[in-house]
Amino acid sequence: MMATARVRAMAEGDVESVAAIEREAFTTPWQADTFRRLLGRPSAVPLVLELPEAGVVGYAMLWCIVDQGEIANIAIHAEWRGKSLGAFLLDQVIEVAREAGVRGLFLEVRQSNDIAARLYASRGFVEVGRRRDYYDAPREDARVLEKRI
Numbered sequence: 479m480m481a482t483a484r485v486r487a488m489a490e491g492d493v494e495s496v497a498a499i500e501r502e503a504f505t506t507p508w509q510a511d512t513f514r515r516l517l518g519r520p521s522a523v524p525l526v527l528e529l530p531e532a533g534v535v536g537y538a539m540l541w542c543i544v545d546q547g548e549i550a551n552i553a554i555h556a557e558w559r560g561k562s563l564g565a566f567l568l569d570q571v572i573e574v575a576r577e578a579g580v581r582g583l584f585l586e587v588r589q590s591n592d593i594a595a596r597l598y599a600s601r602g603f604v605e606v607g608r609r610r611d612y613y614d615a616p617r618e619d620a621r622v623l624e625k626r627i
């Protein structure tokens with residue numbers, strides 16, 4: 479299955495699937511229209527992870543501004559987690575960022591999100607700061623992580 483997983487640019491036709499994954503994954507999800515708007519923005523790099531047997535099962539939103547990048551969002555459909563797809567998608571995002579000239583790749587993660595934290599640590603992200611009460615529902619600090627690429 480992993481051999482056939484593919485990461486490609488998000489298209490208009492992917493937005494409903496992406497928004498459905500987003501709603502399930504996050505308590506304060508972005509709306510479909512937010513994803514739609516970002517499709518046309520030069521600094522945004524919206525990506526999806528697609529499987530031939532299941533279609534779009536994950537996505538990531540990357541910002542690239544000169545030599546800094548930020549992973550704004552990344553999620554895998556709940557039924558497809560724990561199968562190394564998140565790691566595969568993250569590796570592709572890192573590669574896309576590197577090719578775009580990014581040298582410092584940042585992201586925020588909820589303090590309690592141990593699964594995501596483990597994934598980022600395995601890819602060499604390190605904590606460079608915290609943002610107090612960054613998240614709502616529930617209110618929680620963000621850890622700011624960076625990977626030099």
Ligand SMILES: CC(C)(COP(=O)(O)OP(=O)(O)OC[C@H]1O[C@@H](n2cnc3c(N)ncnc32)[C@H](O)[C@@H]1OP(=O)(O)O)[C@@H](O)C(=O)NCCC(=O)NCCS
Pocket residue numbers: 503504552553554555558559560561562563564565566586587588591592593594596597600
């Ligand atoms: C975080 C997320 C993208 C990871 O995707 P995934 O496909 O489930 O992760 P993978 O199967 O590729 O696993 C990657 C690593 O994550 C960690 N991990 C995954 N599932 C785990 C679990 N159930 N328990 C503990 N660690 C786990 C492990 O370190 C794993 O590496 P390993 O397999 O070498 O041990 C996914 O869980 C998700 O969509 N979560 C909800 C949204 C979210 O929290 N996004 C991140 C916001 S910052």
